[in-house]
Amino acid sequence: MSKTLKMNKTALLRDFLLNNFSKFRYDYSSGSSLEFPEYDLTARDYLQFAEYELLKMKNHSNKLEHIHLINCVSHLKRAVDCQLDTCLYILRLFDLCKKKNLGLNSKLDFFKQAGVFSSFSLDRFNKVRNKMEHEYNIPEIEDIEAYFDLVSAFVSVLESMIMCLKIASEISLTHEELDKKTITSFDIYYNFMDTPEISYRISKNEKIYDAPMSEHTYEEAFVTVTPKEIEEFPYFLKVLLLLARQDSFVNDKYILQNI
Numbered sequence: 001m002s003k004t005l006k007m008n009k010t011a012l013l014r015d016f017l018l019n020n021f022s023k024f025r026y027d028y029s030s031g032s033s034l035e036f037p038e039y040d041l042t043a044r045d046y047l048q049f050a051e052y053e054l055l056k057m058k059n060h061s062n063k064l065e066h067i068h069l070i071n072c073v074s075h076l077k078r079a080v081d082c083q084l085d086t087c088l089y090i091l092r093l094f095d096l097c098k099k100k101n102l103g104l105n106s107k108l109d110f111f112k113q114a115g116v117f118s119s120f121s122l123d124r125f126n127k128v129r130n131k132m133e134h135e136y137n138i139p140e141i142e143d144i145e146a147y148f149d150l151v152s153a154f155v156s157v158l159e160s161m162i163m164c165l166k167i168a169s170e171i172s173l174t175h176e177e178l179d180k181k182t183i184t185s186f187d188i189y190y191n192f193m194d195t196p197e198i199s200y201r202i203s204k205n206e207k208i209y210d211a212p213m214s215e216h217t218y219e220e221a222f223v224t225v226t227p228k229e230i231e232e233f234p235y236f237l238k239v240l241l242l243l244a245r246q247d248s249f250v251n252d253k254y255i256l257q258n259i
Contacts, residue, residue: 009223009232013200013239016186017259023175024186026247029168032192037089039082043155046079050148057141066138073132073139076151080104080129083155087111090162091237092196096227113234115241115258116161117154125150161241165190168244182206188240198236199224 050072057068084107088094097107105126112122128147132139170189177184188200202221225232242255 009225009229010235012223013236014259016202017239018256020175020186021173021256021259022252024173024184025175027172027174027185029172029244030170031167032165032169032190034090034162034166034192037086037094039086041078041082043079043083043086046075046082047148047152047155050075050079050151054144054148069139069141069144072144072148076147077129077133079151079155083158084108084111087158087162090165090192091190092192092194093227110234111158111161113238115238116157121153125154164241164244169240171240171243171246173243188236188243190237190240195226197224197226198233198240200236200239 053068053072053075057072081104084104085094088097088107093110108117108122108126111117112119117125128143128150131143132147169192170187173186175184175186176182183205185203185205186200187203188198191197191199200221200223204220225236227233239259242250242258246252246255
C-alpha cells in the first residue's frame with residue numbers, strides 16, 4: 001500500500017461518516033476482556049496517598065507541613081504516570097512507547113488526538129503540572145488543591161475510556177436501502193493483539209431469505225490501521241470511542257461535530 005493511500009485513511013473514514021452517518025442506525029456493540037498490568041499500586045492508590053498528605057497538612061500535625069505539600073505533588077505525579085501506563089498497557093501500546101522512550105507529553109498528546117481530552121482541559125492541566133513539578137519553590141495550598149482536582153478528573157476520564165472499550169470495543173451500524181432489499185453495514189473494532197489494530201468494514205447484504213446471508217454479502221471496503229500509522233491510529237480510536245457513546249452520553253449531532 002502506498003504512502004499516499006496510508007495518509008488518506010483518516011480522510012476516507014471521516015468523509016464516509018460525514019456523508020453517511022445520519023443514514024445509519026445503531027445495530028449492536030460488543031465488548032472485550034481487557035488485560036490489566038499487574039502493578040502493586042494503582043492511580044487511585046496514589047490519589048489516596050496525596051489526599052492523606054493534604055489532610056496531614058491541614059491538621060497541622062507537623063511543623064514542617066511543606067513536606068506534606070511536596071509529598072502530595074509527588075503522589076499526584078505518580079497517579080498520572082500510573083494511569084497513563086495502565087491505559088497504554090490495556091491498549092497494547094505500552095511496549096511500543098517504552099521502546100521509543102516516549103515521555104509524558106507524547107503520551108498525553110496521543111490521548112488528546114484520540115479525543116479523550118480537550119485542548120483546553122489539557123492545557124490547563126499542563127500549566128498547573130509544570131508549575132508544581134518544575135519550579136523549586138514550596139507550592140501554595142491553593143495550587144495543590146487545584147492540581148489534586150485536575151489529576152482526579154484526569155484519572156476518571158481515562159477510567160471512562162477503559163470502560164467504554166470494555167463494553168463496546170466493536171460497534172456495528174446499519175442502513176437499509178430504500179428498495180428494502182439491501183442493508184449496508186459499517187463495523188469498527190479494536191483488535192487487542194500484541195500489535196494492536198483498529199479496523200472498519202463497509203459491506204452490503206442482499207435480503208434474500210431462501211439462501212444463507214453469507215452468500216449475498218459484498219464487502220465494499222476493509223481498512224486497518226496499526227500504531228505505526230501515528231496520525232491515523234489515534235483518529236480511528238477517537239471514532240470508535242465516539243460511536244461507543246452513541247445513544248447514551250452523546251447524540252448524533254455531537255458525534256458529527258467531533259468526527
